[in-house]
Structure formats: structure tokens, C-alpha cells
Amino acid sequence: MYFDYLYRGFKKALVVLPGWGFDYRIFPLDPLEYNLIVPTAPLYQDICQDLASFLENNKLCEVDILGWSLGGVSAYLFAKRYEELIKNLVLISSRDSYPKEQLSVLMEQIVEDKERTLKKFYLSSFYAQTADYRIFRRDHMQRLMDAWSKESLIKGLNFLLQFPMTPYSFTKLNLLIVHGEYDKIAPVSSMAPVISDRKFKRLIVDSSGHLPFLRINFNEVLDSF
Numbered sequence: 001m002y003f004d005y006l007y008r009g010f011k012k013a014l015v016v017l018p019g020w021g022f023d024y025r026i027f028p029l030d031p032l033e034y035n036l037i038v039p040t041a042p043l044y045q046d047i048c049q050d051l052a053s054f055l056e057n058n059k060l061c062e063v064d065i066l067g068w069s070l071g072g073v074s075a076y077l078f079a080k081r082y083e084e085l086i087k088n089l090v091l092i093s094s095r096d097s098y099p100k101e102q103l104s105v106l107m108e109q110i111v112e113d114k115e116r117t118l119k120k121f122y123l124s125s126f127y128a129q130t131a132d133y134r135i136f137r138r139d140h141m142q143r144l145m146d147a148w149s150k151e152s153l154i155k156g157l158n159f160l161l162q163f164p165m166t167p168y169s170f171t172k173l174n175l176l177i178v179h180g181e182y183d184k185i186a187p188v189s190s191m192a193p194v195i196s197d198r199k200f201k202r203l204i205v206d207s208s209g210h211l212p213f214l215r216i217n218f219n220e221v222l223d224s225f
Contacts, residue, residue, distance in 0.1 A: 002039070002040045002041065002050070003037050003038065003039055003040065003050070003051065003054045004036075004037070004038050004039075004040050005035065005036075005037055005054075005058055005060075006035060006036040006037070006038065007035045008034070008035050008036070009035075010033050010034055010035050012033065012034050012035070012063075012064065013034060013035045013036070013037060013060050013063045013064070014032065014034035014035070014036055014037065014063065014064045014065070014066060014222075015037040015038075015051065015063055015064070015065040015066065015075070016029065016036060016037065016038050016066050016071075017039065017043060017047075017065070017066065017067040017068065017071030017072070017074045017075050018039070018043060018068055018069075018070075018071045019043075019068045019069025019070045019071050019072075019093070019210075020043075020044070020069060020070040020153070020156045020157070020160070021118055021121055021122070021125075021144060021148055021153065021156075022068075022069075022140075022144060023039075023042065023143075023144060023147060024036075024038040024039065025140065026136070026140060026211070027066075027068075027213060027218070028213070028214065028218050031218070031219050032218070032219055032222065033219075034064070034222075037051075037054070037055075037060075037063065042147055042148050042152045042156070043070060043071055043074060043156070044070075044152045044153070044155040044156035044159055045155060045156075045159055046074075046077065046159070046163070047074055047078070048074075048077055048078045048081050048082065051078055051082075052078070052081075052082050052085065055085055060085075061084075061085055062085065062086065062087040063085065063086060063087065064086070064087055064088040064089075064090070064222070064225070065078065065079065065086055065088070065089050065090070066090040066092065066222075067089075067090070067091055067092070067094065068092040068093055068094075068211075068213070069092070069093050069094065069185065069186065069210065070156055070159065070160060072091040072092060072093065072094030072165075072192070073094060073159070073160060073163055073165060075089060075090075075091060076089075076091060076094065076165050076168075076192065076194065077163060079170060079173065080168060083170060083171070083172050083173055084172065086172075086173045087173060087174065087225075088173060088174045088175075088176070088222075088225045089170070089173050089174070089175050089176070089196075090175075090176045090177075090178065090221075090222070091175070091176070091177050091178070091192060091194070092177075092178045092179075092212065092213055093178070093179060093180060093183055093185065093186045093210050093211070093212065094165065094177070094186060094191075094192045095165070095186035095187070095190035095191065095192060096164060096165045096166075096190055096191070096192050096193055097160075097164035097165065097190075098157075098160045098161065098164075100161060103157045103160060103161060106121075106157060107154050107157055110150050110153050110154060111150060111154075114145075114148075114149075114150050114153065115145055118144070118145050118148070118153075119141075119145075122136065122137075122141060124184050124185065124209075124210075125184075125185055125209060125210040125211060126209055126210070126211065127182055127183075127184045127209040127210070128180070128181070128182040128207055128208060128209045129208055129209050129211060129214065129215065132211060132214045132215070165192040165193070165194065166193075167193040167194065168193075168194050169194070169195050169196065169197060170194070170195070170196040170197065170198075171196075171197045171198075172198065173196060173198065174196060174198050174199035174200070174225050175194065175195065175196035175198075175199070175200045175201070176200075176201045176202075176203065176221070176224070176225070177191060177192065177194070177201070177202045177203070178202075178203045178204075178205065178212055178213070178221070179191055179202075179203070179204050179205070179212065180204075180205050180208035180209045180210060180211070180212035180215075181204055181205060181206050181207060181208055181212075182207070182208065182209050183208070183209050183210045183212070184209060184210065185209075185210040186210065188204060199225065201224070203216075203221070
């Protein structure tokens with residue numbers, strides 16, 4: 001796994017880890033006053049060592065990390081192993097675990113018809129976000145379907161099976177957990193059971209599905225730290 005460092009002249013750096021079937025360009029990142037660290041390929045495996053090496057090689061420490069869905073699992077794993085490198089951790093639409101039976105069926109559907117399966121997944125992800133879905137379908141969907149191979153999609157699902165988010169309490173970083181009120185992929189009831197001994201906040205975004213960051217002032221949320 002490789003990363004790009006998008007230096008934009010700011011003092012702070014933000015690692016952005018997107019979800020299964022997506023990439024970092026789904027986020028409204030332009031207004032953020034951060035230099036950005038983003039994966040250059042689909043995220044579907046344990047990236048902790050690669051990311052730690054990248055941060056060390058670029059002399060970056062106390063970065064903020066934002067992980068969404070599968071990217072939230074990745075961010076959580078990284079924070080558990082390298083908490084000293086992180087100042088603020090934001091987990092969006094992340095659940096403690098995914099049902100094995102559900103993911104097994106999804107793997108079979110991917111093998112049978114990747115494009116149809118992804119389209120169905122995208123539609124479910126944007127539940128309660130119809131206007132956002134129209135924009136996504138126009139600007140992002142075809143690019144993402146081309147970027148994700150069957151192999152990488154299946155590896156991503158296996159990653160979710162192998163690394164459930166077990167209860168954990170961080171001691172050094174600030175933590176924000178964000179969920180969408182009507183999320184069908186990661187319901188509020190499945191929210192990851194993690195806390196921080198420092199600043200800890202949960203935010204449930206009204207009238208949103210699996211992409212609640214498209215329904216709020218994303219800059220203000222990050223600035224809340």
C-alpha cells in the first residue's frame with residue numbers, strides 16, 4: 001500500500017482512509033485546512049506498517065486520522081499500534097464487526113457480477129441521501145467500479161472478517177465517532193465500542209445513511225478538536 005502526501009501549506013496533516021468500494025475523493029476535502037495523506041490504491045488490507053513507515057520517512061508525527069467504514073477499521077488498528085503518532089482520531093460509520101454470512105454472500109455476488117453488486121452496495125450506502133447519490137453516480141461511480149477489481153473487493157471483505165473492532169480505550173489521543181441516523185451498512189446499534197481517556201465525542205448525523213460526512217459541515221466537525 002502506497003500513500004501520497006498532498007502538501008497544501010498548512011501546519012496540520014490529516015490521514016484519510018476511505019471505505020470498501022470507494023476512494024478518498026468521495027470526501028469533501030478541499031475546504032479542510034490540512035495537508036493530506038491519502039492511499040493511492042484501493043484500501044483492502046492491513047496498512048499499519050506501511051503508514052507508520054510513511055509518516056516516519058516524511059518526519060510526520062501527531063497527525064490526525066480519519067477513517068470511514070473499512071477505513072475506520074484500518075484507522076482503529078493503526079491507532080492501537082501507533083497511538084503515539086496520532087493527535088486526533090475520527091471514526092465514521094465504523095461498526096464493531098460484520099456478519100460472516102452477509103459478507104460471504106457478498107463475495108459470491110462479486111464473483112458472479114461485480115458491477116451489479118457494487119451498484120447495489122452504493123445504492124444501499126446512500127440510503128436517505130438521494131441527492132448525494134445522484135452526484136455520486138454522475139461524478140464517481142464509474143471510476144470506482146473500474147478501480148476495484150474482484151480480487152481487491154474480496155480481500156477487503158476478508159480484512160473486515162479478520163479484524164473486528166474489539167473494545168478498547170485510548171489514553172493519549174482525542175476521539176470522535178460519527179454515525180448516520182439511517183445507516184444500513186453500519187447501523188448506530190453496531191457502533192464500535194471504543195472510548196478515549198482524553199476528549200471523546202459521539203455524533204449521530206440526522207437524516208443520513210452511510211456517508212454522514214456529506215450532510216454536515218465537515219470542516220467544523222474536524223475543527224471541534
